[in-house]
Amino acid sequence: MNPIRARIGLLFLAAAAMVGCGGTSTTANGGGSTPVTPVASLVHGAVTNGALPLQSASVQLYTVGASGLASAAAPLLANAVTTDATGAFSFPLPACGSATLVYLSATGGSSGAGANGATSLLAALGPCSALTSSSSFHIDELTTVATVFALAPFIADAAHIGASGNVPAGLANAFSMVNALVNTTSGAMPGPTLATSATAPVATLNTLANILAGCIRTASPTSSACAPLLTATSSADTLGATLRIAHQPASYPGLYALAANSTAYSPSLTAAPTDWTLALRIAASGLATPFGIAIDGAGNGWVTNESAASLVQLSPAGTTLLTVTGSGLLAPRGVAIDRSGNLWVANTGADSVLKLSSTGSLLAKASTGLNAPTAIANDSAGNAWVANTGGNSVIQLSSTGIVLTNTIGLSAPSGIALDSAGNVWVANTGADNVLQMTHAGALSNTVSDGVTQAPGALAIDSNSNLWFTGSVPSQTAVQGALAKVASSDTASAPVLSMAAIPGSIATSGADIWVANAATGGGLMLFHASSNAPLSPAAGFGSLNAPAGIAVDASGNVWVACAGDNTVSIFLGLTTPVMTPLAQTVGP
Template identity: 30%
Template sequence: MRRRRGVLLTAALLAQLAAGPSHAAAPAPHGGQPDGQRGVVRSGDAPLGGAEVTLYRAGDGAGAAPRVLARTRSGRDGRFVLDYRRPGDPRAVLYVLADLPGPAGARGGDGQGPPQGPVTLAAVLSGAQAPPELVVNERTTVAVAYALARFTGPQGVAGPRPGLQNAAGIAHNLADTGTGGIAATLADPPNGALTSTMAEFNTLANLLAACVTGGACEQLFDLARRPGRERPRDTLRAAVDIAHDPGHNAAGLFALADTTPRYRPALPAAPEAWTVALRYGGNGREIDGPGNIAFDAEGNAWVSNNYRYDADPAVPVCGGESVLKFTPTGRDAPGAPYRGGGLYGAGFGVTVDARGSAWVANFGFQGSGCPIDPTPLERSVSQFAPDGTVLSPPEGWRAGGIVQPQGLAADRSGTVWVANCGADSVARIPDGDATRAREVPTPALHKPFGAAVDPAGRLWVSGNGSDSVQVLAPDGTVERAVTGGGLRRPLGVATDSRGNAWVSNSGILPVPCGDGTAGDLADAAAAGDAGARPGASVTLIRSDGTPAPEPFTGGGLFLPWGVAVDGDDTVWVANFGGHRVARLCGVDLAACPPGFTTGQPISPPDTGYPSDGLERNTGLRIDPSGNVWLANNWRTVPVRTNPGGHELVLLVGAAAPVATPDLGGPGRP
């Protein structure tokens, strides 16, 4: 009896395969004829004949089983044709697996399962226009493994909307399924030769090639195996495991990849971690000093922008007068960027409320040499409908004692909160009705900055100038003040699913509100680059307001700024220096490597997850696909006339997805 290959199938799917293609039972859309998709399976330029090629429709929901739409086998030239009937749902995610046989008698990683082929190559058919000929090779497999890392499990690919659909689109930003080459987004600026990501991506493809044609499958599976997890049984699963734990065995994996240098350019040396950092530059003339990011229900990113765009850092720039909105694949949303409604020099404050409206805090940022007096313009928030229609008046919403607003947060009831960095207070906007906003004094805070709502609807606000955090009840009543626990020049705040707060301690960075200036911030950042980083850490504050006795350090913490908690309660931290991201074990120890404790670094202890695509990062957020988004807020060497960075950066598939918008704690989608 002929053996079947394909590690990602359950017994039910195997039964489906044995019964033959299921497309015969599927109705053709509008009574039409079956669709056909031509393709070729390759390793580099070499065709792979005899591969069992199967087209699936991904499971629509967590735990849902994928469905087989067609099956065939590649010829000696690697080519195949899949005849199927396209699902009626235009957002259905379709993907292809090409399974090749392994050594006779090969079995699964536990040695007990049914015989398995060690080579599984993959490509996503959805998320972009189908090519005339679909190429399935190591590059397209790496793209699937990273972009869909959080949706690929024992049964195959499945997950909830919109994260799964968005992830399919992002796969096409990495590999071109029509050529098997590097996709334009990864090949061109601000990626391409400007960062090492393209070379890293090719090196990952070489790593799979070491198994596909180099015979080093057992080495690959041993090195890719995550601590405490089952050993991967094929190349796709090995790549997925690397995406989940990119710092594990990084040097050993590089050495194996170097044995089969099929794709070029490749890395010349081992990375600290195999994170894939993809830059988004928008239309190339709109991002200048992105401060923070907020996601709507569809996973679109709303981004605050410090400055008016200018590519020349020597040209004095005034405050940004637009809010950016990008699709999950980095394109401008229809009509974006959006203007008006009082926008000027937005900083760290942007959020999306329960009705889908976007709110932006007008801090008044501008470069030195701008002739505008920002004082009248730094006292409002702006509001936009989901489609970008301006909802705030031309001068912005000004009630609630707003002065130099920074962090924003929204809760499930519709309330929006504003941290008034220049007024030592917060503004509470009930039901998103800015005409009813009122100011709430926060006596324990000086320079209120970061803001986050917990699952109970309480607000947590950091005081950058007071080394403290204040907790407010949903109605605005001041509940408690928190000091100690290592709080030192705190900036970002995030809450987890259990109501705990995680606070990033920059240690030395003074925010430029009140009596502080952007020059003070730049000087402190330069001192941090030179090694003066006392107090750089993360503080855990329990839901009852009790801080952990000692702050958490390591994992690449450098000048911590933005912080977010993913769907596994794992903690992610951006740094305003050092070109790296830190990842810490959260309160759900089951999601951490075996033996880890809360706060222990998961990212490499000295370097974190580094990338030359990162600059000075402020905002960090996680989307419904599990991508970690970061804002390249300032350039590495900021020029005070125009210090702004010009990119957003994604760590593709690195985190557990979260439901959006963020209305209190990292809910799973």
């Protein structure tokens, strides 16, 4: 038996023996017995550096903050506990009170070489109410990497993990994602909640864990296995370094060499990656040429499947919850979710728009005037705005599916988005421009940068700037372009002309996400203030014909890949957004 696990078991048995079956214990005193105060139920755990126990580490239990992103967490132990020579620790079962989601922090300690002040580890657990006297947890480099990447938008340091409100869905889902990657009870991969159809980034997780383990195994932050990590990331400890890598996954390719300092975790990468992103790859049986993605208020992803004529609902960690077929679905493309949680589907192959309940029941069907609709968006009143590609128009549907307005005279419109004021923006693909419409359906502005042609997908950032993708056939060295329209409604020159085929686009705060559908393309990132690419040239990851993109309230970026019938969920990459998107639009 693992000596650390054995030690934890002995601690638990000793506590149980002192308490006794009836909750009271006695000790011999002459011919009688004297009552002894029972020992409180204990929560147990172990802290390790790879396979080595980390002794004399300081362990604290926190509950997350509720006053904003990375707000101050509250310690639940009056005094931190210290690990023993086997790395084991225990503490009384806390009275949760107002405590919600909880996590463990371990700092300092030695695995044999001496105490390293740069040691800082984490393990996200879950609801405080789920803790019991039989709870046992593991903290090591692997739980730290999983916790930091999944919770990256919510973390500043070990004492600052939080979000606005009482257990918002985005933070709760991020905690669940940790336990999909790694089992925080045993420290093993995968975690107990990983979807059966999901593939976790095991080699990248292990490589990052080895980089941390090599540092922690030494006695000083200035050691050759530690200093390069801390210096490159401008961090004081291993937690800070991991967080920097999660926030800027393309900035530290040179850190791969440090993985050679530890072989504690395997299998690991055999070559330096182009970036350090972590993504779950979902290959659910219902996915067939997935195209569009929309995220609901609970963090579930709804994916349209062109060739399967279906709609698939995936949990925040990728488990298939529901597959919707029938109701006239045929080659569906665009999908949007209104403020009531109802689904609106651009049913391209059947020249119609369907309104479905959150359980997949057909609520309404519109077909009047519709011809190959491809994109759809909802306003604050529950109306749907449809890019009616084949009909060269934009149609506004009421919440019951009745045609309210039909703006004609467009040229193959293929993308649509609403801003916070309720203006409607349309990618007028065939005319090489973008149109702005009032909420009454009247054309109010025409935008073109004079270079970008065939605009397709578009999205609006937190500063009300409009971004759209297109092509630049006049430049033989490039294939695509990303253009920006300032909130003043004047178009800039293309932000970037790229050797890429930009497809769908999404925004999250100041981040702009673009699917690069070129061979070997990935997820591209740009920043609104600098207009600069922050991802590798081809994008993060290696995706197969990425189509739809969506961002959830955990800061994860979802990408539907039509080329291999998968959905990838990139963990903690960006600022969380309010979902569904209809929550953020006007009027």
